[in-house]
Amino acid sequence: MNTLFGWLFDVYPSGDGMTVWVIDPDGQSHHLHDTFTPTFYAHGPRQELRSVCQMLRNRGAPVTLRRTERIDLFLDRHIEVLEIGVRIPDLLPRLFRQVADFRPNLTYYDADISLPQRYVLRRGIFPLAYCSIDRDGRHIQRIEALDSPWEIDYPLPPLRTMNLRLSGEMQNPGRGYRGDLLVEIEGNTFHFPRAHSRRLVLGIRHLLEHYDPDVLISTYGDNYILPRLLELSRHYGIPLPLNRDRGKSVLRKSASSYSSYGRVVFRNEQHLLFGRWHLDRQNAFLANDYGVDGILEIARLSGLPPQTVARVSTGTGISAMQVATALRRGVLVPWQKRQPETLKSGLDLLVADKGGLVYTPIAGLHEHVAELDFTAMYPSIMVHFNISPETVGAKCCEGEPIPELGTPICRHRQGLVPETLEPLLEKRSRYKALIRELPEDDPRLEAYRRRYSAHKWLLVTCFGYLGYKNARFGRIEAHEAVNAYGREVLLRTKEIVEERGFRVLHLYVDGLWIHKPEASGRPDYDSLLNEIHAETGLHIGLEGVYRWLAFLPSRTEPRVAVANRYFGAFEDGSLKVRGIEARRRDTPRYIKETQLGMLEILSRGRDAAGFCAALPEAIAFARQRLLSLQAGVVQADQLVITHRLSRRPEEYTVRTVAARVAHQLAATGVELHPGERMNFLLVPGPEKARAWELLEGRVPYDREAYSKLMLRAVESILAPVGADRSTIEMWLLGNAGYWGPPGALPPPGVDIGTPLLARGRVPSQVGIRAPSALNRQWSDLVLRREALLPAA
DNA sequence: TTCAACCACTT
DNA sequence: ACCCTTGGTTGAA
8 A cells, every 4th residue: 555645637436436536746647446435315204215215125226225314404403314325326316316206205415416526525625636645556545635725826736738729710610610630739739631530540549648638628629629539530440549548438418508697608519538638618618717727726616527617607616615515514405406497477576676786877977986896795795694595584593684674694603605605705805915916927827817717707606596596505585685785785885985075976786986076185095995894894995096987878868877888997097898889799899999999099088178188089080990991991800790699590580680690501501509609791782691601702891780880889989978979970971061171180179069077967857768577666776686796 | 650579788 | 507687670560
């Protein structure tokens, strides 16, 4: 027997336990095995439990049965359960299915927790933990983590990475594009022409054997490169060691579409490896945002394997962290039934729809404005007020009444959700402090930023999860409690800033925009923030002070501003832009750049007067861009529009542009799935739009349609000075007379619009269009459910 | 011309 | 494997 030190790399079931891969500090991989018997539990009448035992014994199932007691989270006490241990872990899902079908009325626990996660939790280890392992040959006698998931600056194993991609432009091979295969490893690039497919398989085999990479990072590996390699390998009868574990074949999972964050997401088919990871950049959830650093951080925190983390939403990560808390406490984890979300009745909607606090902002251009944001407001509320499915309405103690609702919250024991979130919030704030302190050239900075971003997404989803019917630890009352506290905290904060002589221009769920005239000097924001923290118990930060800031009017009701369309320039000249065309994914690049270009010019203005002074230059810039657009000389790739399909092409009832393009592609044999993105160009004539993949040669674009889009984008920027559509058309298209010759700037000092600033408060009796679902009353305080985005 | 249904998007 | 609203377009009345 000897002791091995190394990082936990991969875990999956095999035989009477788990295969465990460890990478040592020299980069050497070790293939080990650990005996492991996962368990699940059934609760109910003894008679029925006895018949389950009998059924399992009769079938000769490899199980260990015993009666025991476990804690039920919601009852807060031990209950009697039947423990079913499965000696061949891989059989657990199938055995559970048999038992649940046999006695569907029993209550089941711990039945659907992924096996790798159960194993690491049982052993007190986690993916990428640095471990000490006593082993006897391949067999693990003892494994122990020398590292903690809460470590900030942890060493990671020296991983050998092989990159796989196709030559040529980045095009989806699922749409018919085919290229040569390019493989990069340790600084060498190998080019495999697609015509020589046998040589390709032999070449890849050689590279896998020679370099023995730990990770394959691909672009379109899940839906094209790996399946194609496997197909060629079968065709030529040349085995391809994609797996490090030669006893396993590559695991294929089918493509699917699902709803997440209010929209449909398409997840392509997956190809997962054993003893090696395959990560596909094109088939990853938010990986562009937090990258491999973020994936490894979530794997360490949640116990889920990195190959899984890369492909699932962060909601799965936070859910796994809650499961981990439960297992550590010895609390039963309820089996998560997959009930379809039922349609809510009108009344239910009215009750559930009282969400975050949103103020209708004061429209127009403002100066001397500061923005204050609560950091990670909703998760902080859950921790600070102990909100969890089992603490809301608990009868174990007198409890603390929730504002507005009155329901008591248990104060004598920490809830499961707060217990899960507290260390995460703490870790995130430590990274935040480090990111601020470290010099820009510090090599650790990039990884810290990405881990910080991964935490952000974990925290964002935890609130939605509380109100999600299918969540294991979800409960609508807890969700509403968070909202109630959120509104309370924001209103209290509003009072505090108003007592200090500020005027609140806008409130939005977790942020406030406050104004104080210049005459009183620069306000002491630090002491204000401290006072708010002391009063509310939550941390609030200064997002920045604006040179100028514009809240935009509604397009349908121009007298009223809308809550989430605004832009402004901070004191350092940086811009904050929300809700306008430049932020939308379906805005063509040319129009996005026009809008941002105008804002960049305007951001040089030091205050509202500076904004107005910069307007002629911004207008001239937009005018020149519009003239190029109308002359037809803009490159088509600058005008590509992207849309995400929400349904299958044949399911569209309205012939929208996107539906037309989807039909075009479908007609050429391209299979499109809900959630997939499509690129197209607007073209003149009855065709209206053509798919990007079907454009050949120089195709003219629809100048009129694009001009309309451009004018609308310019209108958003100029609306704060009261410019209407006809004025803007005159400025941008008028060819003579207004300011002189075409393209001429207005002379300095010319009044080109009245800033709405002077008009003051918008009358609060002006109606905004009522929400379509319900005819709700509205006042200057509009109550609405909103997801929280902790400050980045 | 009006308006409801539909669709995609944002935070 | 997350909640919902707003704004714009389409096509029938």
